[in-house]
Amino acid sequence: MRRFTDLYLALDGTNSTAEKTAMLVDYFHSAPDADAAWVVAFLTGNRPKGTGATGLLRDLCLRHTGHPAWLFxxxxxxxxxxxxxVALLLPPPDTATDEPLHVVMRARVLALIGVDAEAKERIITEAWTVLDAESRLVYHKLVRGGFRVGVQRKTVAKALAKVAGVDLDLVVHRLTGRFRPTAADFRRLLDPPSPDEHLDRPYPFFLANGLEGEVESLGPPTDWVAEEKWDGIRAQLIVRNDSIRLWSRGEESIGPMFPELVAAAQLPPGTVLDGEVLIWGEHGPRSFFELQRRLNRRVAPAPQLSLFGEESARFIAYDLLESDGIDRRPEPFESRRSRLERLLAQRTADVIGISPLVPFADWSELAAIRNGCAGRGTEGLMLKRRESIYGVGRTRGEDGWIKWKVDPFTLDAVLIGAQPGSGRRANLHTDCTFAVWDRREEPACLVTFAKAYSGLDQAEIESLDRWIRTNTVARRGPFREVRPEQVFELAFEGIQRSTRHRSGLAVRFPRILRWRKDKPADEADDLETLAGLLPASGT
Amino acid sequence: MLLEPTVDGLWCEAGGFHVDPWRPVPLAVVTHAHADHATPGCGRYLASERTLDVMRVRFSKDLEGTPVDWGTPIELGQCRVSLHPAGHVLGSAQIRIECDAEVLCVTGDYKREADPTAEPFEVVPCDTLLTESTFGLPIYRWPDPSTVFERMNAWWRENAAAGRTTVFLSYAFGKAQRILAGLDASIGPIGVHGSLVGPNSVYTRAGIRLPDVLRADADSAATLAGGGAIVCPPSATGTPWIRRFNGPEGARMGFVSGWMQVRGRRRWRAVDRGFILSDHADWDGLISTVRASGARRVGVTHGSSEVLARYLQEKLELETFVVPTRYVGESPPTSAAPPEASTDEGVPDREREE
Structure with a gap:
């Protein structure tokens, strides 16, 4: 545990990605596999859920210290x-014993799940007697779940690739899907490549960039295809042997929430499709809000299927990553597209559909089509080069996918602080400050560009307020700085240079469109994207 | 009460003097030479000899001051006033005021840990105690300073081996000299910011052993870059001045302050390392000092005043009150922090936006 505590504090104590990578390489080299497996799980977002003992930590701490609740x-x-x-308040332990992380996880964290309050108390109190003060901090975070460290997934993958001496893309792929924190799974991350190893996991998603500059700069329109930019959940539909899985980009298995999709996905084994999950209404795709309602429902038992009736989900495929069990990602887009069309042409069920190509003769025609996207319920257009392969992560430039969203401008920003509103919202933190990543700095830092009042509904406002209160890292008068973890999609009408915000940019009429609970902060938009929206005159 | 808060600071009617006034007054009794306690421009100062030395270096050579020996009472009006070491920085004093068989003690800033660069704290029995409360929350409990110095030196050694200059950010008077005295000069050359030079000379004259240091400037940059350690105020962060000392692998910033107990503080400052070393009493130090003084009335000032006052009232059943400080809107350290220029713990006060 102490080794992990040191790693946690060291990672927390540096801003340098290179140092973080070096620390992880060290750790993966020296720690037992069973411990390293947990660290991979924590750092790649496959964190264990909470154990429901959060409230108990405070009560137990009060009892141990004798402090009044108001002082706590x-x-x-x-x-x-x-x-x-709690870690700072507890008296130091008489003797600290250094137990391996995986033992702490099994005996002192996971053991809390499903036992009564008395047993929980016993387990936590005993943990306090063996853990030193700093390890207790880490322990409490494990107990509460949602354990976060400021390390990007890619940094973890780099460190593992270095330890194993294998290709980075291979490790990224191996980390895709839900990593199980066992010693065997950890060793498998480091294995030499083998042909069948990816059978149970999705491919790393190929991500899109916003269009930079004028669309004409992309060159001859004949080199490109255009599709609608759907406002749904990006997902891979994976049909292999006798299992059908649906993986979201957030790397959650979302099949159980969309049973009708899984039921309809009768495709040949060895097929992987990339596409978008949407709720389809009478007149086309419904808003993202409808999808979120479905996501929040988590599991829809079969008898309730009929309830969805008209509001059923669809999977709109736009790429084929695997067919006949063969990885098709290195093939050009056009070739993957024709495979996809052939595959889905044999089907009549429209639950699994295909994202139609949007024909266009020249860029100006396409611009006009894009302006009409609101009527079609989409966010704009996607542009893909006919020759491009399906890459890993975000590829800039012509070989990447380009999203060409329609006005109003929208982007995904990180909430960095908030203060209470006024009147009815006097006690709720509704006056939010947002930032985007400045990637000119290494490591990237967040720069503010907008204050926006909540456009969320009352339930979300209250839920956000609770989150802000429990994740405040610093206060300046009524302003609370919060952990930069929550991503919101903002819309705004215009953009100009300004000294009002750190980013040097200010936007007109910013408002919150939605809370992107599905998106990690690392993937929020960056300053370059924001600056790219400036009018050509640049002022 | 013997001391009353006024617009100029704490006023002693019976003695005809102010304690740590924040505006120029005719006669000031000063606890120590930090800018939030010593104000320039007063008619005459009474303080410890070392405090006057530092004030002369920082304010004016011609400052009108009378040194007061430790523990030796002087008569002021109807009062007997004496100074007792507070252990905060060199020369820092508690002020004991006795009048008509009533004894009041103003602690000023103080700490209870051993510090070779300051006279050790002395308990002053009194009826009324005015205590500081900069770190008046039980989350603040200081680690053993010798352990902290070991960590600082180990970090410096590690940086030097990797070709990175080590920078310790700290207030220029007091903390800086304590750091210098704790650094292991065998690791490499030590450079100091210009603002440390004056205070350093007072310490050496007082017989405090400080390592040999270079003034960090264009001439010493080549010597200091990489293997050296630089001690400078936090305001030097991000300036061209500090960048000139970057080693082949850059530099690492360490912030030395009690606030570093809380991780959020470290991240807020975006420093590479935080070292928990404070010249103020921690929670246990505050409580034990109040108990040891035997005071029945306790005034709390400078920091978490309300919290400590309420605790002492509820738990120790003492009569308590809050003494105003010069800061407007004083609040716990995570909210509006006092301005960097006038606090000895260098609380970050970076503007975020608007």
Whole structure:
């Protein structure tokens, strides 16, 4: 555990990606596989859920220290983090024993799940007697779930690739899907490549960039195809042997939430499609909001299927990554597209559909089509080069996918702070400050560009307010700085240079379109994208 | 009460003097030479000899001041006033005021840990105690300073081996000299910001052993870059001045302050490392000092005043009150922090936006 605590504190204590990678390489080299497996799980977002013992931590801490509750709350508000507050308040242990991380996980964290309050108390109290003060902080975070460290997934993959001496893309692929924190799974990350190894996981998603500059700069329109940019959940439909899986880009298995899609996906084994999950209404795709309602439902038992009736989900495929069990990603787009069309042509069920190509003769015609996308319920257009392969992650330039969204401008920003609104919202943090990544800096840092009032509904406002209160890292008067973790899609009408915000840019009429709970902060938009929206005159 | 808050600061009617006034007054009794306690422009100062030395270096050579020996009472009006070491920085004093068999003690800033660069704290029995409360929350409990120095030196050694200059950010008077005294000069050359030079000379004259240091400037840059350690105020961060000392692998910033107890503080500052070393009493130090003084009335100032006052009232059943400080809108350290220029713990006060 101590080794992991040191790693956690060291990662937390540096801003340099190179150093973080070096620390991880060190750790993966020296830690037992069973411990390293947990670290991979924590750092790649496959964190265990909470154990439901959060409230107990505070109560137990009060009992152990004899402090009054009001004093605890003062401390909590000064620290901005419950795990850390409890760790700072507890008296130091008499003797600390160094147990391996995986033992702590099994005996002192996972053991909390499903036992009664008395047993939980016993387990936590005993943990406090063996853990040193800093390890307790880490322990509390594990107990509460949602454990986060400021390390990008890619950094973890790089470190693993270095330790294993294998290709980075291979490790990225191996980390795709839900990583199970066992020693055997960790060793498998480091294995030499083998042909069948990816059978149970999705491919790394190929991500799109916003259009930079004028569309004409892309060259001859005949080199490109255009598709609608769907406003749904990006997902891979994976049909292999006798299993059908649906993986979201957030790397959650979302099949159980969309049973009608899984039921309809009778495709030949060895097929992987990339596409978008949408709720389809009478007049086309419904808003993202409808999808979120479905996501929140988590599992729809079969008898309820009929309830979805007219509001059924569809999977709109736009790429084919695997057919006949063969990885087709290195083939040019056109070839993958014709395979996709042949595959889906034999089908009549429209639950699994195909994203139609949008024909256009020249860029100006396409621009006009794009302007009409609101009527078609899409966000704009996607542009893909006919010759391009299906890459890994985000590829800039011509070989990448380009999203050409329609006005109003929208982008995904990170919430960095908030203060209470006024009147009815006086007690709720609705006045939010947003930032985008400045990637000119290494490591990237967040720069503010907009303050926006919540366009969320009352339930979301309240839920966001709770989140802000429990994730405050610093306070300046009524302004609370929060952990930069939550991503929101903002819309705005115009953009100009301004000294009002750190980014040097200000936007007109910013408003929150939606809370992107599905998107990690790392993937929010960057300053370059924002600056790319400036009018050509640049001022 | 013997001291009353006024617009100029704490005023002693019976003695005809102010304690740590924040505006120029005719007669000022000063606890120590930090800018938030010592104000230039007063008619006359009474303070410890070292405090006057530092004030002369920082304010004016011709400052009108009378040194007061430790523990030796002087008569002021109807009061007997004496100074007792507070352990905060060199020369820092608690002020004991006795009048008509009532004893009041103003602690000023103080700490209870051993520090070779400051006279050790002395408990002053009194009826009324005015205590500081900069770190008046139980989350603040200081690690053993010798362990902190070991970590600082180990970090420096590690940086030097990797070709990275080590920078310790700290207030120029007090903390900086304590750091210098704790650094292991065998690791490499030590450079100091110009603002440390004056205070350093006072310490050496007082017989405090500090390592040999270079003034960090264009001439010493080549010597210091890479293997050296630089001690400078936090305001030097991000300036061209500090960049000239970058080693082949750049530089690493370490912030040395009690605030570093809380991780959020470190991230807010975006420093590479935080070292928990404070010249103020931690929670246990505050409580034990209040107990040891035997005071029945306790005034709390400078920091988490309300919290500590409420705690002392509820738990120790003492009569408590909050003494105003010069800061407007004083609040716990995570909210509006006092301005960097006038606090000895260098609380970050970076503007975020608007």
């Amino acid at each position: 709350d003062e401390c909590r508000s000064a620290v901005g983090d419950l795990s850390e507050t």
